[in-house]
Amino acid sequence: MVCDRCISTVRRLLNDLGYEVNSVRLGEAVISETPAEDELHDNADKLRQDGFELIHKNQSALTEDVKSNLIGYLKRIENEVDPPKLSAFLSDKLHRNYSYLSNRFSKLEGTTIEQYMIRLKIERVKELLTYQEMTLSEIAWKLNYSSVQYLSNQFKKVTGQTVSDFRSELDELDRKSLDAIR
Structure with a gap:
């Protein structure tokens, strides 16, 4: 999954900005000092250039x-x-x-x-289908769907296409990383 790579990238970016990084986990970075307000704005811009966002509000x-x-x-x-x-x-x-x-x-x-979770699961289904290592039944079981039919119906509702259509268009895949789902 892309999340470990994001954590590593954020750690590197913060180190490059001169901060001592105490910890980084998905959605949170802890540094040893509190930056000044003007520094925050500059750093937010630098992070944004690499696809990350500094979150201020609770x-x-x-x-x-x-x-x-x-x-x-x-x-x-x-x-x-x-x-x-x-x-x-x-x-x-x-x-x-x-x-x-x-x-x-x-x-x-x-x-x-729940809707957000469904979109995450469907993106994971797309990922697993792309690998072509598992059957749809195996994917349904792995992602805790009650049946292949339920997964297929949800896939069509979210993506607008059937699983078969998706498989036939793998070369033109328009996937999102799991942490880019909005």
């Missing part, structure tokens, strides 16, 4: 935390037979009531957490 930070945890949840879905419910997972990770997270996310993003 609400924006919360939605970015939700997004990064949704990517983590997607990994968990793939690796566990019986993953927790999405609402329980997010509440546990972010130490907030799920309805609060859901309301904040919907207001700022214009979509629900």
